Amino acid sequence: DTGVSQDPRHKITKRGQNVTFRCDPISEHNRLYWYRQTLGQGPEFLTYFQNEAQLEKSRLLSDRFSAERPKGSFSTLEIQRTEQGDSAMYLCASSVDSSNQPQHFGDGTRLSIL
Amino acid sequence: LAKTTQPISMDSYEGQEVNITCSHNNIATNDYITWYQQFPSQGPRFIIQGYKTKVTNEVASLFIPADRKSSTLSLPRVSLSDTAVYYCLVGDMYAYSTLTFGKGTMLLVSP
Numbered sequence: 623d624t625g626v627s628q629d630p631r632h633k634i635t636k637r638g639q640n641v642t643f644r645c646d647p648i649s650e651h652n653r654l655y656w657y658r659q660t661l662g663q664g665p666e667f668l669t670y671f672q673n674e675a676q677l678e679k680s681r682l683l684s685d686r687f688s689a690e691r692p693k694g695s696f697s698t699l700e701i702q703r704t705e706q707g708d709s710a711m712y713l714c715a716s717s718v719d720s721s722n723q724p725q726h727f728g729d730g731t732r733l734s735i736l
Numbered sequence: 737l738a739k740t741t742q743p744i745s746m747d748s749y750e751g752q753e754v755n756i757t758c759s760h761n762n763i764a765t766n767d768y769i770t771w772y773q774q775f776p777s778q779g780p781r782f783i784i785q786g787y788k789t790k791v792t793n794e795v796a797s798l799f800i801p802a803d804r805k806s807s808t809l810s811l812p813r814v815s816l817s818d819t820a821v822y823y824c825l826v827g828d829m830y831a832y833s834t835l836t837f838g839k840g841t842m843l844l845v846s847p
Contacts, residue, residue, distance in 0.1 A: 626779070655835075664823055664837025665780065713779050715835075722768060725835060727779030 624648070626728035628714050634734045635704060642700045643731045647716030654697050655725060656689055657713040658682065665713050665727075671697060672719065701733075709735045740824045745842040754811045756841050758824030761805050767826045769800060769807045774821045774840070783822075784809070811843075819845045 627646040635641050647654050652673050657665035668687070670678045673694035683689075686704075691697040701708055711732050715725040741759040748754045760769070768787050772780035784791055786798040786807070797810040811818055821840040 657835075662839070664840055665835070666837070667835065711777075715779070722785070724770060724782040724785055726782065729777070729779045732777070 626714055626716055626726055628712075628728035628731050630731055631729065632732045632734070634736065636736050637704055637706060639704055640700065640702045641704060641733060642698055643712055643714075643733075645697045645699070645714030645716075645728060647696070647714070648726055650718065651716035651726075652694070652719035653717045653725075654691055655715040655717075656697070656699050657715065657727075659711040659713055659730070660709075668699075668712075704733075704735050706735050709733055739836075740826060740838050742822075742824050742838065742841045744839065745844065747844050747846065748814055749846050750815055751813050754814050754818070754843060754845075756809045756811075756822055756824075756843070757806060758809070759806050760824070760826045763804050763826050764828065766828045768828075769798065769804075770825045770827070770835075771796070771798065771809045772823045772825070772837075774823065780823060780837075814843075814845045816845050816847065819843060 629644045654671040656668040658668055659665040667680050668683050669689050671691040674691050686702045689699045711730040713727055713730040715727040717723045717725045770785040771783045773783050774780040784796050784798045786800055788800050791798045799808045821842050823837050823840040825835050
């Protein structure tokens, strides 16, 4: 169990650019989640995958955000035309497909928009 | 999902027992109670989870009264490295559950 891995750990970009983050969940974890966390706040849910199917999206996930999980393994989160308000820590979590199983989080990608 | 209320911050000293209480008055029958710990620049780390009565692991204990409207995370003999934000969450664990985090409790442990 190598844990949830996220890449990159930090991303600095100019407003208007596109960025893509990657998450590698714990192997054999069917469920994968994306969260966003801003300073002083708890993480906020963005979207959820069961294997390769994206089953839920938060209202926080605007049209500029898209997430994929091809083949039910790693996942990517893309933000198009970044805005200042997108600056945050983007966290990925995974869990097994069973009741009462906790989510295991990666250490996130910190996005800074200049 | 049931909302939770917990203190914004707590202070303690090394070696003391720390109890963080969380209120969840609207907890549903299928809801479990889960606590996470988060250090700066890291993702939340699962600490403990329970449904009723008492749960204990190598890190902490979780006390849940019969009405389940509150829960208490107990950290025995804290050290400086326990300084972190602690989140209490409730959610239906029989289906997939999107976790709803509040602002958590910032625990500061001093020498």
